Amino acid sequence: MISVQRLKLIQEMIEKNSFVSVKEIMERFEVSRSSAMRDLIELENQGIVIRERGGAMLKEKAATVSSANEAAIRTKENLHASQKREICKMASQTIQEGDCIYIDGGTTPLFLAEKIANMKVTIITPNTYFLEKLSVTFPGTIYLLGGEFGLGRDMSYGPLTIEMLKQFNFDLAFLSTNGIDLERKEVSVFDFQVGAVKKEVLKRCKHNRLLVDSSKIGKRAICSWAQLDSFQDIYMDTCPLEERPENVIVYEEKGKKENV
Numbered sequence: 001m002i003s004v005q006r007l008k009l010i011q012e013m014i015e016k017n018s019f020v021s022v023k024e025i026m027e028r029f030e031v032s033r034s035s036a037m038r039d040l041i042e043l044e045n046q047g048i049v050i051r052e053r054g055g056a057m058l059k060e061k062a063a064t065v066s067s068a069n070e071a072a073i074r075t076k077e078n079l080h081a082s083q084k085r086e087i088c089k090m091a092s093q094t095i096q097e098g099d100c101i102y103i104d105g106g107t108t109p110l111f112l113a114e115k116i117a118n119m120k121v122t123i124i125t126p127n128t129y130f131l132e133k134l135s136v137t138f139p140g141t142i143y144l145l146g147g148e149f150g151l152g153r154d155m156s157y158g159p160l161t162i163e164m165l166k167q168f169n170f171d172l173a174f175l176s177t178n179g180i181d182l183e184r185k186e187v188s189v190f191d192f193q194v195g196a197v198k199k200e201v202l203k204r205c206k207h208n209r210l211l212v213d214s215s216k217i218g219k220r221a222i223c224s225w226a227q228l229d230s231f232q233d234i235y236m237d238t239c240p241l242e243e244r245p246e247n248v249i250v251y252e253e254k255g256k257k258e259n260v
Contacts, residue, residue: 003039003042006029006031006039007039007042007043009028009029010025010029010039010040010043011043011048011049013025013028014043014048014049014056014057014058015058017080017214017215018057018058018080018214018215018219019052019055019056019057019214019215019216019217019218020055020056021054021055021214021238021239021240022036022037022040022054022055022240023054023055023240023241023242024055024238025039025040040055040056043056044056050218052183052217052218053182053183053218053240053243054182054217054240054242054243055217055218055240057217057218057219064220064221064222065178065179065188065189065190065219065220065221065222066190066191066221066222067190067191067222070178070190070191070221072152072153073105073106073107073129073152073153073154073155074129074154076107077107077110079107079215080213080215080237081111083213083214083215083237084107084108084110084111084211084213085111086237086251087108087111087211087212087213087235087236087237087251088108088109088111088112088115088211088235089111089115090235090249090251091112091174091209091211091233091235092112092115092116094172094207094209094233095115095116095119095121095172096171097119097120097121098120098121099121099122099171099172100121100122100124100168100169100170100171100172101116101121101122101123101124101170101171101172101173101174102123102124102125102168102170102172102173102174102175102201102204102205103123103124103125103127103130103174104125104126104127104173104174104175104176104198104201105125105126105127105153105154105155105157105176105194106127106176106177107176108176108211108212108213109127109130109174109175109176109211110127110129110130110133112130112174113130113133113134113135114133116134116138116140117134117135117137117138118135118137118138118139119139119140120139120140121140121141122140122141122142122143123140123141123142123143124143124145124165124168124170125142125143125144125145126144126145126147126155126156126157126161126197127154127155128144128149128154128155128156129154129155131144143168144156145161145164145165146160146161146164147159147160147161147162147164148160148161148193153194155194157191157193157194157196157197158193158197161197162196162197162200165197165200165201165204166200166204168204169204169205169206170201170204170205170206171205171206171207172205172206172207172208172209173201173202173204173205173207173208173209174209174211175198175201175202175208175209175210175211175231176210176211176212177189177198177210177212177216177221177225178190178216178219178221179216179218179219179220179221180212180216180217180218180219180228180234181218181220182217182218182228182239182240182243182244182245183243184224185227185228185229185245186224186226186227186228187210187212187224187225187226187227187228188220188221188222188223188224188225189221189222189223189225190221190222190223191222191223192222192223194223195223195224195225196225198225198226199225199226202226202230207232208230208231208232208233209231209232209233209234209235210231210233210234210235211235212234212235212236213236213237214236214237214238214239217239217240228245228247229245229247231247232247233247233249234247234248234249235248235249235250236248236249236250237250237251238250
């Protein structure tokens with residue numbers, strides 16, 4: 001395959017997934033690491049991508065995410081849906097009957113609803129859209145957190161939400177985020193009030209799970225709310241091997257689980 005054709009296909013990969021790793025290019029096109037890097041440099045020179053450690057992302061995705069440009073949750077539900085579903089399938093295997101679990105806002109945790117539909121567990125959540133996804137025959141108990149409510153976010157946040165959180169203790173917390181920075185080893189979210197809720201949850205759970213698809217790699221939001229080593233497990237669809245923290249669990253496309 002000539003270089004021009006490969007560049008076009010790499011661009012299509014990035015447009016589909018928002019991020020592509022050097023490893024993915026090497027494996028798909030059977031090229032060396034240096035060839036893959038040259039291709040990404042060329043796409044960057046053309047103004048199409050911005051290179052990050054381990055790969056590249058679309059240039060328009062590089063803007064810092066904040067309340068001013070964060071899309072409404074219902075417009076993002078189907079983005080990378082297959083990856084989010086697999087992430088939640090893996091993460092849900094750690095849930096046991098009788099557990100008290102926190103379900104975060106965002107789109108990725110929505111896919112937990114189908115996994116716990118018939119489980120007798122206690123759910124605490126600020127995420128009203130998650131409750132819409134939950135079966136009406138759900139046999140467990142639900143606590144919906146109050147506070148300031150964001151219509152586009154479909155969740156509660158703010159001081160009142162945090163005060164309510166302080167009354168709970170969780171066996172498991174399933175958290176989401178807007179961006180994961182492998183270089184800085186931190187995660188970030190679009191709003192400081194939302195970030196404050198996440199920080200309080202981390203204080204109140206025995207075990208925490210971060211659910212994040214690979215399109216978030218290299219993406220930065222205005223509020224940094226946790227270091228990567230704050231999480232016992234980080235569930236992802238893929239992550240560059242050379243930068244992968246020890247607590248990241250990924251799945252392979254054929255459904256085989258890989259724990260590194």
